[in-house]
Structure formats: C-alpha cells, structure tokens
Amino acid sequence: IGRELVCLGEVDSTNSAVKRRAVEGAPAGLAILAECQTGGRGRRGRVFLSPAGKGIYCSVLLRPKAELRELLWITAWTGVAVCDAIEAVCHVRPGIKWTNDIILGKKKVCGILTELGMEGESAQSQYVVPGIGINISQTPEDFGPEVAEVATSLAQELGWTPRRADIAAALLRALDKMNADFPREKDRYLEQYRRDCVNLGQPVRVLAPGGPWEGVAEAIDEEFQLVVRRPDGTRETVSAGEVSVRGL
Numbered sequence: 343i344g345r346e347l348v349c350l351g352e353v354d355s356t357n358s359a360v361k362r363r364a365v366e367g368a369p370a371g372l373a374i375l376a377e378c379q380t381g382g383r384g385r386r387g388r389v390f391l392s393p394a395g396k397g398i399y400c401s402v403l404l405r406p407k408a409e410l411r412e413l414l415w416i417t418a419w420t421g422v423a424v425c426d427a428i429e430a431v432c433h434v435r436p437g438i439k440w441t442n443d444i445i446l447g448k449k450k451v452c453g454i455l456t457e458l459g460m461e462g463e464s465a466q467s468q469y470v471v472p473g474i475g476i477n478i479s480q481t482p483e484d485f486g487p488e489v490a491e492v493a494t495s496l497a498q499e500l501g502w503t504p505r506r507a508d509i510a511a512a513l514l515r516a517l518d519k520m521n522a523d524f525p526r527e528k529d530r531y532l533e534q535y536r537r538d539c540v541n542l543g544q545p546v547r548v549l550a551p552g553g554p555w556e557g558v559a560e561a562i563d564e565e566f567q568l569v570v571r572r573p574d575g576t577r578e579t580v581s582a583g584e585v586s587v588r589g590l
C-alpha cells in the first residue's frame with residue numbers, strides 16, 4: 343500500500359479519485375491523501391466534513407482475489423486497521439461502532455466508507471476502495487453544535503494533537519498489513535473486531551429496509567455481521583450492506 347502515493351491539495355473525494363483511477367487500470371496499492379475534500383462522502387449519502395489541515399482523508403485501492411462474501415469483510419477489517427494505527431501513535435485503543443465508526447470518548451473520531459467496484463466479468467477487474475476520514479485537530483466549534491454532539495477529534499480526546507504525518511504513516515502501515523493478511527488471518531481480525539466492538543450487549547436501533555426497529559446487539563458472526571435479539575427473543579442477522587445501527 344502506498345507504493346504509489348498521491349497527495350492532493352484539494353479533491354472532491356479521495357474515494358472518487360481512487361475509483362476514477364481504478365477504472366483506468368491503476369495498480370493495487372494506490373493510496374490518495376488530500377489536504378481537504380470539497381465533496382467528502384459518508385455512508386448512506388451523508389456528507390463528511392473535511393476541513394483543510396484538520397484531518398486525514400485517505401483512500402486506497404485494493405484488488406483482492408477473493409469471493410464477494412469475503413470482500414464484504416474488508417469494511418470491518420479496515421476498522422481494526424484504523425484502531426491499530428490510532429493505538430500505535432496515540433496509545434489509546436478506540437472502539438468500533440458496528441460496522442465501522444471509530445469511537446473515542448463515546449463520540450465518532452473517524453468514519454470509513456468502503457466501496458466495491460466490478461468492471462467486466464473477471465476477478466482481476468474487481469476492486470475495493472476503503473476510504474478513511476480521521477478527525478485530528480477539530481474543535482467543537484469547527485464541527486458546529488449539532489455535529490459536535492456526536493463527533494470528536496483525536497486532539498479533543500487526548501488533550502494533545504498528534505502529528506498528521508504520524509497518523510498517516512501508521513494508517514498506511516496498518517492498511518498494508520491488513521492487505522497482506524487478507525483473507526488468511528480472518529480469525530485474528532474477527533477476534534480483534536469482537537473485542538473492539540462497542541455495541542455488544544448494548545441496545546441498538548437498526549435502520550434497514552423494514553426498519554427502524556430496536557433490539558440488543560448480541561454477537562458478531564463469522565461474516566462480521568451483527569446478530570441482534572429482538573424484544574420477542576427472536577434473532578436477526580444484520581449485514582453490512584443494508585443497514586446502519588445506532589446506539590440508543
């Protein structure tokens with residue numbers, strides 16, 4: 343990862359930039375970082391605020407030879423990789439709110455948007471783009487009152503400001519390891535994900551087709567899906583592709 347490393351001043355979205363290069367045939371391992379994004383994208387069509395100089399906005403191009411079922415794990419694996427990177431520099435281990443919001447002090451410090459692409463029929467043409475946005479030095483004023491209720495930055499939680507270059511380097515290293523481990527080290531990532539996940543045993547609201555409904559998050563299954571127990575005792579498996587889950 344990062345053998346080809348592109349650092350941009352401003353871009354619409356690093357995910358979009360990597361996808362544009364992916365369809366032009368860019369090699370696996372391409373990493374694009376930007377100082378700021380004018381159209382940072384979150385999951386479920388949300389905007390991801392990406393002010394200049396205050397965060398890490400990074401996307402990488404992976405071309406794993408794996409089945410679609412396994413490609414869907416990458417979103418959870420990226421969460422573990424981000425926790426590894428933050429821990430390496432900041433000496434605190436964040437939690438993961440399923441599927442992959444990175445949480446410090448009960449607020450979101452990093453969001454991950456993983457996009458899959460498939461041009462043509464062959465396995466060679468499939469690609470995965472994990473995009474990572476880490477809040478480093480934003481103050482509550484930078485977020486504005488509404489977002490500040492749910493979002494935080496590393497500086498706010500730590501009381502000191504880690505260097506962006508250190509976080510970026512640790513992130514690329516962790517993503518590189520993830521890429522090398524995939525999908526062989528599944529059990530290790532599953533075990534770590536279960537340890538990091540802050541939802542287990544907690545009430546959740548499932549926003550899905552047919553939702554929203556409420557239950558208790560019981561387990562992470564072998565496919566990194568969330569198993570939720572409904573009030574009537576029945577269990578439902580919620581898959582990464584279809585829903586998001588909110589702590590109550």
Ligand code: BTN
Nearest residue numbers: 355357383384385453454473475
């Ligand atoms: C979310 O929390 O819903 C996901 C946010 C993902 C943000 C990152 S920033 C780098 C990459 N480029 C984007 O447009 N989005 C991701």
